[in-house]
Amino acid sequence: MAPQDPGFRTLCPTRWTVRAASLQSVMQNFSVIQSSLDSFADMAKRDPEMSARCTGVAAQFSSFDFLFGVALGEKVLKLVDNLSKALQHKKMSAAQGQVLAELTIKSLALMCTEAEFSNFWEKLIEKQSKEDVAEPSLPRKRKRPCRYDEGSSGHFATCIEDHYRVMYFSAFDMAIQSIKSRFDQPHYKIYSKLECTLLKGAAGESYTDDLSSIQELYCTDFDSNILQTQLLILYSHFRETAVTPALMDVVDYVKSLGKPGQLLLSEVVKLIRWILVAPATNATSERTFSALRIVKTYLRCTITQARLNHLLMLHVHKEACDSLDLELCIDDFCRESEHRRNIFGSM
Structure with a gap:
């Protein structure tokens, strides 16, 4: 080349x-x-x-x-x-x-x-x-199989x-029909309605049709009147940010409220749990299988299960690992056994 x-x-x-x-x-x-x-x-x-x-x-x-x-x-x-x-x-x-x-x-x-x-x-x-490619040509005319025969000889292109x-x-x-069939599934529509109810409520948009759709499935599992009130509280927060909230923005905000705040938004918490229990994409979990081949190479074929789990945790959660204090990690490592303290010392 x-x-x-x-x-x-x-x-x-x-x-x-x-x-x-x-x-x-x-x-x-x-x-x-x-x-x-x-x-x-x-x-x-x-x-x-x-x-x-x-x-x-x-x-x-x-x-x-x-x-x-x-x-x-x-x-x-x-x-x-x-x-x-x-x-x-x-x-x-x-x-x-x-x-x-x-x-x-x-x-x-x-x-x-x-x-x-x-x-x-x-x-x-x-x-x-x-x-160096041959000229295009018409394929040889072939008789349609009997199982597909509907009384006609079939269509053969002349050009x-x-x-x-x-x-x-x-x-x-x-390609179009494949995408439609993937996203037109009944369960996916319900899942999408759950997210739309939460996000539209946080953004101050109308979510009446979405709420009525999920009520048919969940019935008495939540109180729609209380949910509408709590979504109004959620909107009062995100209105000040002047940014259209995403799903993880709402989740992070509810987590930051702690237990008292989550009791105030109890129906919203239910909605979030239903959404998070079945994530919209499983790409994150699939990446773990891809990481397994990267971590466990042919040179590491005798690695133990405990060490493999630790290495995968470090590889998958790179952002969390970058924020760790290495000196504290080393100190914890040395304090686990007297043998390590004798070799590496302590802080």
């Missing part, structure tokens, strides 16, 4: 929802990958299996369908990646996630136009002419551009 060529990005084997950058690096290094595969196939002639693999991958790179799929995947996943990364923030709430999902759906819908496809097709044909146009719009429709 030449120094001016951009580098490759690794492909994640488990999460394809954050791989737009990887597909972009493939598009930018298309000719480099093709030449590298040919070189690998020549060098691996003594190994028939490896040579066959390199030849097979090179054949895929020379087909127009592969180029079309990589380019379309990059275009779709750019917007989906942006949503995925935003939803993984540890302070993300369900109500905010719903807004972000709707914005992403609108952005994807803007890509489903004839003008956008024409622009995409022109750039793709220009890319194909520069690379190459029409054939790929169908796949283009289908990819964006699938």
Whole structure:
């Protein structure tokens, strides 16, 4: 690879929802990958299996369908990646996630136009002419399976551009429907209504519809009249800050009140507990599994469970660790045993 060529990005084997950058690096290094595969196939002639693999991958790179799929995947996943990364923030709430999902759906819908496809097709044909890629062609007509036969012979595109146009719009429709199905779940809507009731009440906005929705589920678990009064008290605080409160802002404020203040906002505390018992995003807990592979390396394969737990706590809670007084930690470490005091001394 030449120094001016951009580098490759690794492909994640488990999460394809954050791989737009990887597909972009493939598009930018298309000719480099093709030449590298040919070189690998020549060098691996003594190994028939490896040579066959390199030849097979090179054949895929020379087909127009592969180029079309990589380019379309990059275009779709750019917007989906942006949503995925935003939803993984540890302070993300369900109500905010719903807004972000709707914005992403609108952005994807803007890509489903004839003008956008024409622009995409022109750039793709220009890319194909520069690379060692075959010309686009229509697939062989195949008879529809009997289980799908409805008495018609099916639709076959007569134009190459029409054939790929169908796949283009289908990819964006699938992405839009996947996002909608994820955020249109009944339980998620109730969870979002809980957050909207709390946040709108703290911001002084109308939350009548949201409150009536959660009343149908929780019924006698809380007193709606007292809740409305306590939300008014909450609004009196956040009105002075002149900042639209987020979920964690409300949680931190209620925590700072202590027990007497929480008794004053007892129904609000119930609402917060229902929200926090099932967080809107589990990205924080998933990062613990990612950290496990970073902490427990192959060189630390004999680490004990207690030491592993301690190292993971330090790795996960980095912000809290940075605020610790190291001298006090060292003093506590030495005071735990006489042997340590004899070696390290004490403050």
